[in-house]
Amino acid sequence: MPRGKAAVSDVYSAMRASILEGDLAPGARINIDAVARSLGVSQTPVREVLQRLEGDNLVVYNPGRGYSTTPLLDLPELRSLFEFRLLVEPWAARAAAVDRLANPAPALKKELEAFRDVMESSGDLRQDLVAHDTRFHDTILAASGNPVVRHAFAQTHCHLHTFRLYPADVDGAITVAEHTAVREAIEACDPEQAEAAMTTHIRNSFDRFAKAFEGELAPLEDSGPPRKRIIT
Amino acid sequence: MPRGKAAVSDVYSAMRASILEGDLAPGARINIDAVARSLGVSQTPVREVLQRLEGDNLVVYNPGRGYSTTPLLDLPELRSLFEFRLLVEPWAARAAAVDRLANPAPALKKELEAFRDVMESSGDLRQDLVAHDTRFHDTILAASGNPVVRHAFAQTHCHLHTFRLYPADVDGAITVAEHTAVREAIEACDPEQAEAAMTTHIRNSFDRFAKAFEGELAPLEDSGPPRKRIIT
DNA sequence: TTAACCAGATTCCTATACGATTTCGCTGAG
């Protein structure tokens, strides 16, 4: 069945999904030939995709020994990731809480309502929850009006990494509640409240994920002296 | 002269340098075959490198029409880039200003002294200045202790992008003075001052680059109400 | 003059081939 076109795009999606889904275990070696045959393409596009995935921090390259999937995040890496989110996302929520057409509240509302419907029907929530979370946060980043920040955030692939840590039983209701708080503050064009709600959401989110490391956990330290606002 | 090994690494460096140096003009199409022949390799490693460069935002891909180098930054993009730097780097400078072995002041001092020597001997300063600037800022990012933030910053390739905007005559002395202020605050373990000095440096840096867009320039707005400090 | 169209050539994109390096399993000595 010859696919006339667009191999590398498909291969990228497929490998990304394989890593996310766990078909390629964290830290496992990647056999290029095996992947190529299983996807019905040659090794060339697979190699190109691996280069890109390495840039995405989803695979690591050992010269002469090929590629492996990146190991699961350990606790320090998880903290680093959420520290970065605390730098970027509250700022974005603040920036998005403006009385303009760029205000993302309508889109966020649609996203939340759609996900509420999914919650009632779906069995395995993980996939849907991550998809919703990804869209929700990206919508706010996009509305911040700063494509560099948005891209930098997207490049962390934080949802993909954290998805691998998810326990099987996820409570989507908590996430929806916190998202709703963020959405309402943005809708009300209240920058302070939007920033605060996003901060709370990310802190809570970190705590939930950190439960995976039960015992060795030290919470993110609370705010120290206030920091001057830098931009806009 | 056949290199037995490590082609993609060399090709990556070479193409990166070509874009930086301007041998590949901004926005120009990239002829894969021509690049391959000029570097004495086949098209395969060149293709892999292009995938990575696209992830780095240094080339763009049009399906069916090949790759082009990314156009020069326009003013809004430059503003976005420096807004991102204002989010990340003052935070990193603050985090690095701690009384620990991780304090990067000694390394920064060496870097500054080495560059002062270069300034006296070198003719074309641009290349050296960008190299120094890259190392200086990365050293601070590394000392922040957050590899995610460091990587996100590195992925913006801000020095590479801004280098393409540099005028031929650069005054390294101003940069050195501002860097020295940052270094001294970090050495003194004064987080407030380190954050402030870095903020000043980035603002001034933006103003210098923005001169390239003379006339259409609106300065980065000054700080509004203070913003609560989020982490550490 | 302008716009549309159509061959020729170029370029992209995937597939296949092949040497170089690494990994694995076996043998045999300590």
Next chain:
DNA sequence: CTCAGCGAAATCGTATAGGAATCTGGTTAA
């Protein structure tokens, strides 16, 4: 039983080949 050494198999990394799409220049019709 453990471990060093060696040969075969597997895998990586680059080169080459060929089909498919796109670009170029020239011609014709409105």
